[in-house]
Amino acid sequence: MGPVFVDTTGRRSKALRRLGLFLGAVCLAYAGVLAAAFMGWGTSLNPSSLLPFGASAEGGRAPGGMRPEGGIGRRAELPDTVRPTASPPASTTRSASASAGAN
Amino acid sequence: MTTLTSSRGRRRAPTRIERAAGRAAALQRPRVILALLLLLALTCAMLLDGYLRAEVGGDQRVRSGADSSEVPDTILDGGPILTFRGGQATTVSVPAKTIALTFDDGPNPTWTPQVLEILRKYDVPGTFFLVGSMVTRYPGIVRTMVEQGNEVGVHTFTHVDLSYQSASRVDREMEQTQLALAGAAGITTTLFRAPYSSETDAIDNYSWPVYERLGKDGYTSVFVDTDSDDWKRPGVSDIVKWATPKGTQGASVLFHDAGGERSQTIAALPEYIEKMKAKGYTFTTISGVMAHRRTAGAGTTAGPSLQAAHHRATGPTLYEGKALIAAVAVAEWTVPTLSVGLAIVGAAVLARFGMMLLLARRHHRQRNRRRFGWGPAVTGPVSVIVPAYNEKECIANTLRSLARSTHPIEIIVVDDGSTDGTSRIARDAAGSLGMTNVRVIRQENAGKPAALNNGVRNASYGIVVMMDGDTVFEPDTVRELVQPFADPSVGAVAGNAKVGNRTTVIGAWQHIEYVMGFNLDRRMYDLLRCMPTIPGAIGAFRRDAVLAAGGMSEDTLAEDTDITIAMHRAGWRVVYQEHARAWTEAPGSLRQLWSQRYRWSYGTMQALWKHRGCLTDRGPSGRFGRVGMPLVVIFQVVTPLFAPLIDVFTVYSMIFVDFRAALLAWLAVLGVQLLCAAYAFRLDREKYRYLLMMPLQQLAYRQIMYLVLIHSCVTALTGGRLRWQKLKRTGEVGTPAGAG
Numbered sequence: 001m002g003p004v005f006v007d008t009t010g011r012r013s014k015a016l017r018r019l020g021l022f023l024g025a026v027c028l029a030y031a032g033v034l035a036a037a038f039m040g041w042g043t044s045l046n047p048s049s050l051l052p053f054g055a056s057a058e059g060g061r062a063p064g065g066m067r068p069e070g071g072i073g074r075r076a077e078l079p080d081t082v083r084p085t086a087s088p089p090a091s092t093t094r095s096a097s098a099s100a101g102a103n
Numbered sequence: 104m105t106t107l108t109s110s111r112g113r114r115r116a117p118t119r120i121e122r123a124a125g126r127a128a129a130l131q132r133p134r135v136i137l138a139l140l141l142l143l144a145l146t147c148a149m150l151l152d153g154y155l156r157a158e159v160g161g162d163q164r165v166r167s168g169a170d171s172s173e174v175p176d177t178i179l180d181g182g183p184i185l186t187f188r189g190g191q192a193t194t195v196s197v198p199a200k201t202i203a204l205t206f207d208d209g210p211n212p213t214w215t216p217q218v219l220e221i222l223r224k225y226d227v228p229g230t231f232f233l234v235g236s237m238v239t240r241y242p243g244i245v246r247t248m249v250e251q252g253n254e255v256g257v258h259t260f261t262h263v264d265l266s267y268q269s270a271s272r273v274d275r276e277m278e279q280t281q282l283a284l285a286g287a288a289g290i291t292t293t294l295f296r297a298p299y300s301s302e303t304d305a306i307d308n309y310s311w312p313v314y315e316r317l318g319k320d321g322y323t324s325v326f327v328d329t330d331s332d333d334w335k336r337p338g339v340s341d342i343v344k345w346a347t348p349k350g351t352q353g354a355s356v357l358f359h360d361a362g363g364e365r366s367q368t369i370a371a372l373p374e375y376i377e378k379m380k381a382k383g384y385t386f387t388t389i390s391g392v393m394a395h396r397r398t399a400g401a402g403t404t405a406g407p408s409l410q411a412a413h414h415r416a417t418g419p420t421l422y423e424g425k426a427l428i429a430a431v432a433v434a435e436w437t438v439p440t441l442s443v444g445l446a447i448v449g450a451a452v453l454a455r456f457g458m459m460l461l462l463a464r465r466h467h468r469q470r471n472r473r474r475f476g477w478g479p480a481v482t483g484p485v486s487v488i489v490p491a492y493n494e495k496e497c498i499a500n501t502l503r504s505l506a507r508s509t510h511p512i513e514i515i516v517v518d519d520g521s522t523d524g525t526s527r528i529a530r531d532a533a534g535s536l537g538m539t540n541v542r543v544i545r546q547e548n549a550g551k552p553a554a555l556n557n558g559v560r561n562a563s564y565g566i567v568v569m570m571d572g573d574t575v576f577e578p579d580t581v582r583e584l585v586q587p588f589a590d591p592s593v594g595a596v597a598g599n600a601k602v603g604n605r606t607t608v609i610g611a612w613q614h615i616e617y618v619m620g621f622n623l624d625r626r627m628y629d630l631l632r633c634m635p636t637i638p639g640a641i642g643a644f645r646r647d648a649v650l651a652a653g654g655m656s657e658d659t660l661a662e663d664t665d666i667t668i669a670m671h672r673a674g675w676r677v678v679y680q681e682h683a684r685a686w687t688e689a690p691g692s693l694r695q696l697w698s699q700r701y702r703w704s705y706g707t708m709q710a711l712w713k714h715r716g717c718l719t720d721r722g723p724s725g726r727f728g729r730v731g732m733p734l735v736v737i738f739q740v741v742t743p744l745f746a747p748l749i750d751v752f753t754v755y756s757m758i759f760v761d762f763r764a765a766l767l768a769w770l771a772v773l774g775v776q777l778l779c780a781a782y783a784f785r786l787d788r789e790k791y792r793y794l795l796m797m798p799l800q801q802l803a804y805r806q807i808m809y810l811v812l813i814h815s816c817v818t819a820l821t822g823g824r825l826r827w828q829k830l831k832r833t834g835e836v837g838t839p840a841g842a843g
Contacts, residue, residue, distance in 0.1 A: 004659050004709035007822020016821050020137045027144035030430060034147045037427040038154075040278035043420045 134817055145751060148434040153759050154261065155236040155431065162263045165299050169307035178311075179304045183326040183355040184389060187318030194303065197328060197353030197392050200384050204229040204356055205325065207258055207296065210237050210244040211361030217369045218360045219248055225376045227386040228409050229253050232296040232325070235260030235280030237361065239431040242287030249288040254388035254410050256294030256325060257281065264299050266309035273313060277322070279427075285416030286424025294389055294412045295322040301357070302326055323412065325389050328354035331375075333368040342371035343378060351382075355389070388412075441748055448745045455738055456779050459623040466626035467786050470681065478589030481566075484511035485585050485643070488558030490551050491529070491572035492519040497688070499532040504575040506536045510582035512568070514541045517558045520548025525572075551639075552655035552662040559649050568643045575603070575686040576641070584643045584683035594648045594675020595667065597625060597634060598641030598683035599787070605689075609696060611796045612804045613689040614789075615780055622681070622783035629679040633671065633731025635707070635739075636664040641685035648675055658713055661706025668714045671731065672724035681787070697811060705815035707739060712819075744816065746809040773801055 007013060036042050171179060175192060178185065182196025197203055204222075209215045209231055222229050231248055233255050238245050249255060259265065260279040268276070281291045295317055297310060303326045306314065314324045331346035348354035358368055376386070387395065390411035416424060469475065487505060491498055498516070505514055514533075518526040526543050533541035546557055559567055566585055570576065580598065587593045599621050605614040628634035637644075642663065649655075652669040655662045670677055690696040717728035756765035777797055784791055 003657070004713045005705075005819045005822055010822075013821040013823065016817075017133070020133060024137050024140045027140040030144045030433070031140075031147045033423070033426040033430050034151055037279060037282055037423060037430070038275065040275055040282075043278060043282060043423055 134814065138813075142747075142751070145437075145748075146755075148430075148437050149751070149755050150759075151431060151434045152438040153755070155240060155434075157236075157261055162261075162267060164267050165264045166266050166307065166309055169309050171304075171307045171311075173308045174306045174311045178306060181303055183303060183328050184392060185303065185314060185318065185324040185326065187315065190319060192315070192318065195393060195396055197355050198395050199351050199353050200382075201353040201392065201395070202348075202356055202379055202384050202386050203354070203389055203392050204358065204386060205296070205327065205389070206231045206358050206360040207298075208237075208262065208362035209233055209360040210241045210248070211365070212241050212244065214365040214369060215241075215244050215248070215360045218358075218372065219244075219251060219253070221369070221372050221376070222253065223251055225373065225380075227376055228388045228391070229386075230256060230294065230325070230388045231360065232256040232258035232294070233280070233284070234258050234262050234361070235276070235283040236262075238280065238283035238287050239428055240435060242283075242428050245284065245287040249290060249410070249413070252409060254294065254390055254412055255284065255288070255290070255292050256296055256389070256412065257284075257292060257322070258296050259298055262298045265297055265313045266307070270316065273316070277317065277320075281416075282420065282424045282427050284424070285420045286426070286428035289416050289421060290413040291416050291420065292412050292414070293321055293323055294325055296325045300324075300326060301330055302328070323389070323393075325355065327357040328352070330357045331368070331371070333365065333371065334359050334363060336364065336367050339367055339371040339374060342367060343375045346371075346375055347378070353392075355392075441752075445745060445748055445752060448742055448749070451737065452742060453775065456775055459627045460779060460782060462627040462630045463623045463782065463786060466630050466679075467681075476589070477587045477593070478591075481585045481589050482511075483566075484513060484564050485566040485568055485581065486558075486562035486564045486646075487512045487514045487568045487570065487581065488555060488562065489514060489516045489570055489572055490519060490554035490558065491516055491521060491525050492548070492551070492554070493521045493523045494525050494572035495521075495523045495528050497573040498525055498529050500575055501570070501572060502529060502532045502538065502541065503536060504577070505581075506538050507578040508576065508581045509578050510585065512540060512581055513563055514538070515558045515561055516541065516543045516572075517554040518543060518545045519551065519554040520546060550657060552657045555662070556654040559646060559654060562646055565646050566643060567646050567649065568641075569639065570642075570685060571640045571687065573688050574600075574640045577684050577686075580641070580683045580685060584641065584680055587678050587680055588643070588645065590676070592676045593678055594645050594670045594673070595637055595677045596643045596683070597629075597637040597667075597677065597679045598643070598685050599679075599681050600638045600640040600685050600687050602689045603686040604691060605793065607691060608796065608799070609691065609693065610689055611793050612800045613696070614793055615797060615800060616804075617689075618787055618789055619780050619783045621679070622786045623779060625679040626681075626786075628731070628734075629677075631730060631734070632676060633727055633734060634677045634679065635667060635710075635731060635735045636661070637667045637677065639663045640687040641683060644670070645675070648673065659706050659709035660702050661710050664707050664710040665713065668710055668717075668727065668731075671727040672714065672717055672720070674723035693807065697807065700808065700811040701815050701818075704739075704812045705818060707735070708815065708819050711735060711740075740812070740816070743809045743812045746805065747813070750806070773798060776801075 178192055178194060181194025184195040184197075186193055186195070204227065206215075206218060206229055209218075210233060215231075218229070231253055233245065235257070245255065257277055257280045259276040260283070261276065263272075263276065265273050265276065277295070284290055284292060297313065300306075300310070306326075318324060329346050329348050331342045333342045337345075346354075346356045346358070348356075358372065359365060360368065379386075388409045391409045394408040394411060487508075489498070489501060489505075494501075502514065502516075505512065516526070516529045518529070526545055529541070529543050533543075542561070544557060544561060546554065555569060558569075566588055568581055568584060584596055584598050587596045600617060602610055602614040602617050604610045625634060639662075644666075648670060649666065652666060652673060656665050656669075659665045667677060690699050711732065714727075714732075717724045718732060719725070720728055753765055753769055756768075777794060780794055780797060781791060784794065
């Protein structure tokens with residue numbers, strides 16, 4: 001019986017070296033993915049791609065639909081209205097008053 | 104691993120050292136890099152896990168009661184959907200007789216599927232504002248949610264109050280959540296709801312800039328009209344009541360499908376839907392509300408417009424999202440697994456300490472009882488074998504100490520091809536001491552096992568004592584050591600090796616280790632009858648038993664462990680004799696210590712592997728396989744392999760979780776160890792002051808020890824050859840005056 005553990009062929013150490021290389025690469029990739037995900041690298045989430053309600057919805061929009069509607073005298077700003085935000089709205093009762101009270 | 108101090112290494116063959124050093128360097132650099140990469144990945148996984156559980160970067164602050172003077176009144180009084188088309192803030196309200204169900208804080212593995220099932224049953228869509236971290240943990244739920252026709256929005260990644268966060272943190276929170284959505288369901292979304300937000304009139308001066316900025320980025324911020332306050336768990340009827348808008352008003356209604364126990368939500372939801380349906384309400388998503396706005400109720404709100412806020416994720420976003428989900432899955436699996444593993448290891452280590460204290464006490468009492476005896480006193484002469492390779496500094500001291508032996512001995516110095524005149528010095532010393540019982544045998548350099556075998560063959564007596572050439576015995580040592588042989592079942596005896604050079608830090612550390620190892624471990628192993636190692640520095644054997652085992656083997660680097668296990672397997676009892684003290688010189692430098700321990704741990708593993716057959720044996724060999732092997736494997740191989748993880752977890756919890764608690768836990772473990780060490784010191788009547796080194800030992804020595812073990816494990820795996828590396832000796836160790 002020769003010395004315990006000793007690998008004379010070198011096959012084992014070669015296989016292990018490959019395994020180590022693979023493991024190292026996996027670890028590095030793992031750290032890389034997390035770093036990229038955390039810092040937001042490489043993603044194309046720039047604001048312009050996030051326009052609310054994409055072109056499809058816009059295309060289907062009928063011009064006649066651009067009037068305020070719905071409920072109880074609530075003023076609804078249109079998405080692309082010309083009215084500035086600062087203009088005072090028609091004073092309304094808050095529909096959420098019930099729940100506001102509950103708060 | 105550059106320069107071994109080979110300029111002074113006069114007792115070493117330089118070429119061999121250089122070769123070994125070269126090999127070590129070649130082996131170690133990739134290993135170190137791999138170890139660092141593994142550490143990096145583990146740290147990443149732990150940080151990710153901590154981030155997902157809000158241990159890392161978590162921020163519990165919630166602003167309330169702030170002024171809203173800078174928020175336009177139109178917004179404060181406007182509808183719940185806030186957009187910034189063309190840079191101008193506009194609000195949209197929900198049409199009459201319409202309900203936009205919104206659910207916050209999900210997904211949750213318990214409640215969200217139940218909510219989805221209710222929505223499916225009533226064929227009602229909902230809008231879910233998802234917490235990104237939860238999305239990464241439960242991506243399947245989100246996929247189902249989207250496939251079922253529900254709309255999703257961003258509720259930040261970690262549910263923080265964004266008004267406290269920097270712009271870059273806000274951006275990261277949004278992007279990370281989008282990435283999570285991309286990975287989970289293949290979409291991104293333009294909907295957003297801020298954590299801790301409610302009605303629009305609750306927008307304050309601090310949160311308003313956040314909405315403004317996100318709105319300019321293209322996000323639609325969604326608020327609520329009616330808040331079910333289901334998180335307060337007020338009871339089903341109150342939830343339904345509070346969620347119901349006045350008259351026929353439309354409403355964006357807030358429920359929670361996560362963040363706590365939500366059974367009341369689950370109970371209230373069907374009731375609420377039925378009630379509102381009965382009142383003639385219809386249900387839609389936020390996009391549905393927007394589309395309704397645009398089409399003026401043209402009745403074409405069905406189909407994809409309910410999810411108009413969704414965008415298909417493509418390219419890098421999609422792949423990175425999927426990678427993130429996978430990375431989270433790995434972390435979610437890794438960290439708890441490791442935690443459980445560490446808990447088991449911790450419990451095992453504590454149990455071991457307990458068992459050691461118990462058995463050490465029993466051993467001490469049993470062996471020191473007044474009437475205790477091994478049998479008739481052993482008085483016959485024994486052979487002392489001193490293998491020596493380049494021991495010119497120590498051999499004279501060793502012989503001098505043996506000259507004072509109170510037991511009749513013959514001394515066989517086996518000079519293993521020394522090049523420094525060890526034989527001559529030994530002969531001169533014996534002559535000047537007037538010793539007639541010394542024989543010096545020279546042999547070609549063949550290694551310590553061969554030298555020992557040579558000595559055993561030349562021994563004249565039935566009991567052989569083996570010691571190192573750098574070890575010093577007390578006068579009583581041999582007599583004490585051989586007494587257990589009065590018991591015919593005892594085949595070998597381990598003595599008590601003491602560190603002589605304990606004035607340095609390294610020496611003191613090893614002193615603590617030796618005292619604990621001999622007074623706790625060996626006493627325990629003695630009583631359990633499975634002592635794995637008789638120290639090379641001091642041990643005694645029955646000559647016949649050694650010869651029957653085939654002598655010392657060169658198969659392993661730890662021939663002492665090898666022969667001890669062989670003795671057990673042959674059915675001999677191996678005992679520990681605490682009163683037989685030998686003073687040995689411990690490695691004085693870290694490098695020496697490293698190579699000594701490297702050889703020990705590698706050799707121990709070799710010996711264990713060599714004797715693996717005992718696991719399936721019957722009789723005494725099988726007994727060792729069932730008791731000794733597991734103990735040694737668990738506590739000398741497996742536990743140390745977990746040790747770096749313990750350190751990583753400790754540091755992690757100190758930095759990110761709870762410094763005080765982690766520190767206290769660490770101190771508690773240190774306390775237990777100190778207690779054990781103090782007991783060991785008491786049993787050996789050692790001075791307690793060395794224990795002061797113990798906290799420091801935990802911060803440096805321990806790490807070296809486990810690094811050595813890992814290193815030798817890897818060497819064992821790779822099948823690399825490890826040679827004897829002799830320690831450099833200074834010969835400073837002598838029997839302390841008055842000792843013994």
